[in-house]
Amino acid sequence: MLQAAIIDLDGTLVDTLGDFSAALAGTLAELGWPAVPKETIEGFIGKGTEHLLRTTLAHVGAPASLYEPAWDAYHRIYPTINGRHSQVYPGVAEGVAQLRAAGLRLACLTNKPTEFARELLRAKGLAGAFELVFGGDAFERKKPDPLPLLKTCAALGTLPAQTLMVGDSSNDAAAARAAGCPVVLVTYGYNHGRPVREVDANGYVDSLVDVLKVL
Ligand SMILES: O=C(O)COP(=O)(O)O
Numbered sequence: 772m773l774q775a776a777i778i779d780l781d782g783t784l785v786d787t788l789g790d791f792s793a794a795l796a797g798t799l800a801e802l803g804w805p806a807v808p809k810e811t812i813e814g815f816i817g818k819g820t821e822h823l824l825r826t827t828l829a830h831v832g833a834p835a836s837l838y839e840p841a842w843d844a845y846h847r848i849y850p851t852i853n854g855r856h857s858q859v860y861p862g863v864a865e866g867v868a869q870l871r872a873a874g875l876r877l878a879c880l881t882n883k884p885t886e887f888a889r890e891l892l893r894a895k896g897l898a899g900a901f902e903l904v905f906g907g908d909a910f911e912r913k914k915p916d917p918l919p920l921l922k923t924c925a926a927l928g929t930l931p932a933q934t935l936m937v938g939d940s941s942n943d944a945a946a947a948r949a950a951g952c953p954v955v956l957v958t959y960g961y962n963h964g965r966p967v968r969e970v971d972a973n974g975y976v977d978s979l980v981d982v983l984k985v986l
Contacts, residue, residue: 866979
């Protein structure tokens with residue numbers, strides 16, 4: 772019997788590719804490098820900001836020594852565009868309401884910095900649905916490490932086996948499997964450029980409204 776659901780943010784609740792793309796374009800422009808196409812950035816999302824910046828710099832051929840100025844510029848620019856170029860996916864509001872109506876407690880767990888995540892959920896009218904919000908800077912390690920899921924279960928007071936992970940990528944699924952949580956993946960998000968149905972999961976859904984049906 773499920774007690775709670777832990778839901779990923781980027782690629783699962785909100786399509787944030789436009790935000791990432793705008794923030795990275797601004798960051799690269801400040802450093803004198805060209806922007807990277809959205810389709811390329813999509814493959815870099817999901818493993819946190821450090822991975823995103825390092826991969827983007829390597830992609831344009833910039834030296835690794837630009838990582839720190841890039842980090843500073845990105846953290847200055849991102850809050851000014853957070854939510855402006857992103858949309859809540861169809862079915863999210865209804866799906867989240869259904870999970871709550873089924874008696875599940877909800878937490879949002881993302882590799883995005885916690886403050887960016889809280890602000891995005893507020894801007895998109897989703898903050899009230901989640902008892903807890905944890906970002907990639909909340910714990911010592913990020914997904915795909917199981918630690919963030921185990922810590923979130925501990926904060927919710929639920930057992931991993933009774934806590935469902937809902938995500939969009941192999942990163943989310945690996946963390947869930949290692950933590951002992953069942954996992955359902957949405958088919959519309961960002962899976963590091965790979966088909967999401969290749970990933971081992973308990974089910975796949977085209978909309979959050981179908982999550983409880985596939986279990
Ligand atoms: O990598 C990020 O910043 C966000 O990734 P996530 O919301 O899919 O965990």
